[in-house]
Amino acid sequence: MARFGLNRTGNAAYREYLRSQQWGFRRVRWFRDCRARGFEPACQVCGLTLAEAGSLDLHHTSYAGVHREQDSTWRAREEDTDLMPMCREHHRQLHRMMDGQKEFYGWDRRRATVVIVARLRQRQGCTR
Numbered sequence: 001m002a003r004f005g006l007n008r009t010g011n012a013a014y015r016e017y018l019r020s021q022q023w024g025f026r027r028v029r030w031f032r033d034c035r036a037r038g039f040e041p042a043c044q045v046c047g048l049t050l051a052e053a054g055s056l057d058l059h060h061t062s063y064a065g066v067h068r069e070q071d072s073t074w075r076a077r078e079e080d081t082d083l084m085p086m087c088r089e090h091h092r093q094l095h096r097m098m099d100g101q102k103e104f105y106g107w108d109r110r111r112a113t114v115v116i117v118a119r120l121r122q123r124q125g126c127t128r
Contacts, residue, residue, distance in 0.1 A: 017066060017074055026076035027058055030083050043087040045120045050085070057091040059084045061110040084113065090120055 017023055031050060034041050041050040050056050060066075061084055065077035086094065097116045098104050104112045 017076075020074045020076070022074040022076040026078060030058060030080060031056075031085075033080065034085075041085040043090055044084055044117050045090040046087060046124055048087045053087060055088075056085045057088055059086050059091055059094060059113065061113045063109075084117075093120060 031041055041056055042048060043053075043056060048056070060078065060082060062078070062082040065075075065079055065082060067075050067077075069075060094113065094116050097119070098109075098112050104116070
């Protein structure tokens with residue numbers, strides 16, 4: 001997905017995709033499927049659940065399943081494992097670190113996400 005620049009928060013293609021109807025449907029499907037498998041979606045940092053929060057963000061660990069058709073419509077075919085539930089505050093913190101620290105420039109998005117989530121959990125005092 002690098003050709004569309006979806007790997008960096010804040011660029012126009014990224015914002016356009018996240019405002020698309022296709023992403024909205026994909027988000028709803030992800031949460032529905034998670035619950036259908038018997039899991040309550042929860043922030044991967046603090047454990048706040050969808051039921052408790054009313055809404056959670058989904059962080060992309062990869063945009064491999066996202067592409068734009070020639071007619072400019074988006075196709076949202078992310079694998080379930082390419083999406084990670086997070087509360088809004090921890091999602092913002094993750095992006096501040098991922099997009100704002102030179103340490104993560106050039107890193108694979110999934111790898112950077114794992115490292116940052118681990119650091120955020122340490123700050124929270126998580127032991128799980």
